Amino acid sequence: KKKMILDLDTGVDDALALAYALATPDADLIGVVSSFGNTQMETAAQNTLKLLELLGEDNVPVYLGASHSSTTTDFETMQVSKDIHGDNAIGDVVLPEPKQNVAAQTAVDFLIQSAHKYAADLIVVPTGPLTNLAAAYQKDTKVADLIGNVTLMGGALTVPGNVTPYTEANINQDPEAADYVFKHAKHLVMVGLDVTLQTLLTKKETQQWRDLGTEKGRVFADIFDFYIDAYDSLNINKAGAALHDPLAVGVAVDPKLVTLLPLNMMVDANDGRTIGDPTRLRDAHKNNFAAVAVDEPFYLERFMNYTLAILG
Ligand code: BDR
Ligand code: CA
DSSP: OEEEEEEEOOSHHHHHHHHHHHHOTTEEEEEEEEOSSSSOHHHHHHHHHHHHHHTTOTTSOEEBOOSSOTTOSOOOOOHHHHHHHOTTSSTTOOOOOOSSOOOSSBHHHHHHHHHHHHGGGEEEEEOSOSHHHHHHHHHSTTHHHHOSEEEEEOOOSSSOOSSSSSOOHHHHHOHHHHHHHHHHOSSEEEEOHHHHTTOEEOHHHHHHHHTTOSHHHHHHHHHHHHHHHHHHHTTSOSSOEEOHHHHHHHHHHOGGGEEEEEOOEEEOTTTOOEEEOGGGTTOSSOOEEEEEEEOHHHHHHHHHHHHHHHHO
């Protein structure tokens, strides 16, 4: 069975990526590393610990990662992130202090150690900035070739960005790290806005979690309803809120959910755009695969089956 590491900037959709990763029978979640992004890195780690405890899975270790991008010394949460994910990044839902502590090892060292231990059997799923993974690649140059599969949520190839007309939020947080990872990963699948904006969740589905009558079901419904309301009031999408991060987990274990375009990619240094790398365009070997279409009904059915099971 494959081993999975999630790299989360634990906001609302990251919380669902966590639930999906715990529920899927196709991989074992061996750890979660934390990143800045939707919130400060420490808050993301605490959110992960709290959610793991709520889900009865607090045996999964949580590692502290980058607190700012590879080219800056500081990070402040953007107002738009607070508007979409809440001040605490999980829809302003208050959860009890977790019993589990963060692990002693750093995120980068855990990624390196796991790459050597599991190699081709390891799947890394970043759903935030790519700072931790780029740092692991750079600290131990064997790591990029060892990790069998990196499937990330980020980027936009065929649709506009969500931060600027060109760039998506996770790439925008650290374009240099993202560029390094696209170019060096052995096998990288980009689950970008091209497909995540096609997988939407509404209050009809969150009501099904509520109807389970469990604390877990209520909490996840409250968290996601905050995000649905934000998508509505900020005019991002009135038809529902995007399941960005859990789609990356779904594709990581079952790439057949999407149509993949083989393309050697880069991140444009000027505008953070994820595009084809002209210097590698004619290379017969492709290391990047961009998801350009998704089977939404099939994915949504699986997403609801998994989440109803773990929240029940
Ligand atoms: C991505 O940015 C974050 O706000 C979300 O958690 C998701 O990972 C969407 O652009
Ligand atoms: Ca995220």
